[in-house]
Amino acid sequence: MKQKQTTLLAIIVTVVLILAGCGTTNEATTNSKLKVVTTFYPMYDFTKQVVGAKGEVSLLIEAGVEPHDYEPSAKDIATITEADVFVYNSAYFETWVPKVIENIDTTKTTVIDASKGITLKDFTAAEEAAHSHEHADEEAHDHEDGETHDHKAETDADKNPHVWLDPVLAQQQVKTIAEGIAQHDEKNATTYQENAETYQQKLAILDQQYTDAFAHVSQKTFVTSHAAFGYLANRYGIKQLPIAGLSPDAEPSPKEMAKIKTFVKANKINIIYFEALTSPKLAETLATETGAKTVELSPLEGLSEEQQASDLDYIKVMENNLTALQKSIK
The missing domain is CATH 3.40.50.1980 (Nitrogenase molybdenum iron protein domain)
Incomplete structure (x- = not known):
């Protein structure tokens, strides 16, 4: 685990230095469509529904890749850094995100935690x-590798991040995503809010289907x-x-x-x-x-x-x- 964190930090430093040397600037909002990067599929679909024709939404974790096992490459981190907006589910799911966003310019790239405002539950x-x-x-694996593992510290931080599987909480995530994107691109804020409301209505129908089925x-x-x-x-x-x-x-x-x-x-x-x-x-x-x-x-x-x-x-x-x-x- 420590080795993963060290590797990730090294990648981040490398990317930051490369981008600084290239003098990278983000003019996507003024010169082209909004560029939005999302982590895994639900965040991608929710965001795409909100953005509609006003931007380009991309998926960071490729199709078929298990998100629990994913670690960002230098290319992935550069993609996040160059985006107008970055959307993720939760630091309890994409555990690598906090370290990445510590090292990007959040005045240029708006970072949206889609689970913000949702109280994450402990385990049953x-x-x-x-x-x-x-x-x-x-x-046991860490001890075999000769590394220490702070089990208590990790357990204290453990929450269930799978909120997107609840259609009601999914509606809240869509709202949070829309508000974050609208704040970044104010001239199209009305469109984002209207798109979000339309999609939330579809999620409300889904919620009713589940409610009726298990009543x-x-x-x-x-x-x-x-x-x-x-x-x-x-x-x-x-x-x-x-x-x-x-x-x-x-x-x-x-x-x-x-x-x-x-x-x-x-x-x-x-x-x-x-x-x-x-x-x-x-x-x-x-x-x-x-x-x-x-x-x-x-x-x-x-x-x-x-x-x-x-x-x-x-x-x-x-x-x-x-x-x-x-x-x-x-």
């Missing part, structure tokens, strides 16, 4: 159990490979039981896996959910041992190029997620 008991094991793995259900628990759906579950009165923690690469201990297996059998849960960007191994193993089957449930952390080319977007994927969840929550 099930998430905490999976996450504790995840930290134990990290700690009267008896089996409320769904089992997923990744603890990403806490906000969504809390919003609609259902419960997620994650196999892993907030990082989809984490693995539960044998004891934790046995508890989940027992729960699945006792409650006759017939679906184990997996996600496309990470290995389905855990979900498949649990399904095989319990007689369940696997179904994809997208945390929307990234869409493949093929998915985007087929006109999938945030709302369509969330509608697909609703259909998938209704297979086990009845």
Whole structure:
């Protein structure tokens, strides 16, 4: 972990020096369309809906890349530095962002934390159990490398950042993004606000679809490979039981896996959910041992190029997620 931080700092220093030597200036707002850089897919889609035809919105983390594993390259940092606006979800998700924005000119590049104003939640008991094991793995790895790991300091800072999966909180993120962009480009502020309101209405319809679907259900628990759906579950009165923690690469201990297996059998849960960007191994193993089957449930952390080319977007994927969840929550 320390090695990653050192590498990132070295990249930032290099980029800053290169840009300073080139005398880079940002005249995009006056000479061309607004240039907006976003981190991963939901931020990209929300921002694109707000900006409309008034700017160019780009995606920093490429299609198919797991955002939890991403570290920015020198080219990525230069792209952020040269943008008019930079949009990210939260420092608890894009953990590399605080170090980057410390070293860019925020009078030139407007930085928007889309989760600003949203109270991020601590883990639920099930998430905490999976996450504790995840930290134990990290700690053991750091010790093998001869590095120290301040587990307490990291745990104190841990919050669940997956707010975009709650359609109501997604509306708040869209509002925050629109306000930040409007502040940067005041002459088009009305357009940004109108675009945001139009999209928020679509998100409100999505929220109503979820509300109606789960208004009267008896089996409320769904089992997923990744603890990403806490906000969504809390919003609609259902419960997620994650196999892993907030990082989809984490693995539960044998004891934790046995508890989940027992729960699945006792409650006759017939679906184990997996996600496309990470290995389905855990979900498949649990399904095989319990007689369940696997179904994809997208945390929307990234869409493949093929998915985007087929006109999938945030709302369509969330509608697909609703259909998938209704297979086990009845």
